Amino acid sequence: MGGQLQKSYKEHYVQLGIVVFxxxxxxxxxPEGLKPEAWHLFAVFISAILAVMVNALPIFxxxxxxxxxxxxxxxLEPKEAYSGFSQGFILLIIVAFLIARGVIKSGLGRRIAFMxxxxxxxxxxxxxxxxxxxxxxxxxxxxxxTARSGILxxxxxxxxxxxxxxxxxxxxxxxxxxxxxxxxxxLTLSSSLWLTAMxxxxxxxxMAEAYGVDITFGSWAxxxxxxxxxxxxxxxxxxxxxxxxxxxxxxxxxxxxxxxxQKMGKVSKNEWIMMAVFIGMVFLWMMSGTWGLDKxxxxxxxxGILMVAKIFTLEDLAKEGNxxxxxxxxxxxxxxxxxxxALGFMAWVGAFISQAVAGYSWPVVYVALTVAxxxxxxxxxxxxxxxxxxxxxFLGVAVKAGVSAEMMTYMLLFAxxxxxxxxxxxxxxxxIYVGSGYLESSEVYKYGGIVTLVNTVVFLxxxxxxxxxxx
Numbered sequence: 001m002g003g004q005l006q007k008s009y010k011e012h013y014v015q016l017g018i019v020v021f022x023x024x025x026x027x028x029x030x031p032e033g034l035k036p037e038a039w040h041l042f043a044v045f046i047s048a049i050l051a052v053m054v055n056a057l058p059i060f061x062x063x064x065x066x067x068x069x070x071x072x073x074x075x076l077e078p079k080e081a082y083s084g085f086s087q088g089f090i091l092l093i094i095v096a097f098l099i100a101r102g103v104i105k106s107g108l109g110r111r112i113a114f115m116x117x118x119x120x121x122x123x124x125x126x127x128x129x130x131x132x133x134x135x136x137x138x139x140x141x142x143x144x145x146t147a148r149s150g151i152l153x154x155x156x157x158x159x160x161x162x163x164x165x166x167x168x169x170x171x172x173x174x175x176x177x178x179x180x181x182x183x184x185x186x187l188t189l190s191s192s193l194w195l196t197a198m199x200x201x202x203x204x205x206x207m208a209e210a211y212g213v214d215i216t217f218g219s220w221a222x223x224x225x226x227x228x229x230x231x232x233x234x235x236x237x238x239x240x241x242x243x244x245x246x247x248x249x250x251x252x253x254x255x256x257x258x259x260x261x262q263k264m265g266k267v268s269k270n271e272w273i274m275m276a277v278f279i280g281m282v283f284l285w286m287m288s289g290t291w292g293l294d295k296x297x298x299x300x301x302x303x304g305i306l307m308v309a310k311i312f313t314l315e316d317l318a319k320e321g322n323x324x325x326x327x328x329x330x331x332x333x334x335x336x337x338x339x340x341x342a343l344g345f346m347a348w349v350g351a352f353i354s355q356a357v358a359g360y361s362w363p364v365v366y367v368a369l370t371v372a373x374x375x376x377x378x379x380x381x382x383x384x385x386x387x388x389x390x391x392x393x394f395l396g397v398a399v400k401a402g403v404s405a406e407m408m409t410y411m412l413l414f415a416x417x418x419x420x421x422x423x424x425x426x427x428x429x430x431x432i433y434v435g436s437g438y439l440e441s442s443e444v445y446k447y448g449g450i451v452t453l454v455n456t457v458v459f460l461x462x463x464x465x466x467x468x469x470x471x
Contacts, residue, residue, distance in 0.1 A: 035343055041340055052385060067081055080339055084330070093199045093330065099306065122254055124250050128179065128239070131155075132183070140285075146427070188419075189418070211399060223470065281299065333384075354400050373412055383420055391412055
């Protein structure tokens with residue numbers, strides 16, 4: 001009881017510190033070259049982000065407080081502040097969240113994972129590859145790495161336990177820890193592979209339109225394919241070397257998958273419907289640019305079919321508080337970020353950073369901005385929050401320095417995904433795996449840092465070369 005009370009007091013002190021910090025910034029003299037509204041909105045925005053970074057407030061609470069402060073203080077007009085709620089791409093993200101529940105509820109996600117494990121899971125290394133492959137396969141329909149981890153984690157946990165790798169008896173490193181870390185690393189790759197695999201991807205693509213960059217589902221997949229495939233080959237093998245499991249062979253994994261598939265029985269009607277909707281949506285998203293289709297309307301069509309088939313119901317909708325919560329905080333942060341740009345704050349920051357890289361060639365600026373963007377994630381809990389706060393700034397600086405807007409856009413958005421394993425809290429999905437007890441936070445910092453380094457090097461070398469060839 002005393003510990004909880006002490007924790008509560010500490011939390012309130014941190015929250016009070018955020019308020020003091022916000023007021024301090026607010027009443028500082030407006031820097032030369034900025035409008036007072038731009039500086040005040042920055043004070044609100046950065047304080048909201050900081051509150052999330054230090055775990056003073058959940059991102060939902062922090063966002064709605066920031067919105068109310070911006071409107072009630074007269075910094076933003078209501079129409080400007082609420083503009084994010086009318087964005088079709090945000091609705092696309094939310095609808096995809098709802099469709100993800102259909103994938104889980106129908107059993108299709110589990111069946112796909114077990115089928116891949118059945119084929120490739122005879123060794124711990126093969127099992128690592130198969131888990132990541134399963135993640136990559138299902139990720140186009142999951143705009144959240146956390147949602148995908150909700151499917152993958154129970155399977156990985158069952159595989160670990162069945163192999164005699166447990167947390168309580170000191171055998172976590174026998175297999176479980178390696179598989180948990182492999183899946184976490186795999187999420188950084190699957191989120192980079194598809195435009196619809198992570199919430200920040202379509203948001204960044206929308207913001208990049210201001211720089212004349214047009215990203216489609218197909219173009220994203222084409223650019224990401226080569227570096228992600230390279231990392232798919234490298235990352236499990238590197239983890240196998242630096243963080244090896246004690247159990248090298250797992251002949252029982254395919255058998256467990258077979259048993260699980262037998263328990264599931266034949267492919268159900270709901271799974272067939274879900275599969276058809278899944279494939280149909282991916283195909284229409286790929287052809288949306290050519291056929292002039294609206295991606296959000298495609299998602300609504302898919303959700304509508306699932307509701308007619310009763311794979312997703314109104315009762316399911318009532319349980320999707322996370323999706324609706326995401327709609328609110330994501331719309332708010334997007335609006336604040338866009339208005340910071342409109343008020344000239346991003347241009348002002350961009351000019352400041354431009355001075356720091358002035359005189360350097362575009363390749364140096366390109367690499368420096370990418371590395372800086374990756375390292376800054378040490379201070380962010382939310383990948384999406386980082387993208388909303390820094391993407392436009394870094395892209396603007398790069399374009400001024402002569403870097404291709406397309407190349408920098410893709411690299412920054414890829415980095416938003418491949419830097420997620422740099423800390424235990426670098427992604428909400430990480431928390432699920434670390435919370436299992438199979439991994440210690442210090443191990444995530446160490447080996448997650450290695451994975452992040454490998455991801456960064458491959459994207460900057462192989463990824464850049466590939467983009468220069470095809471763009």
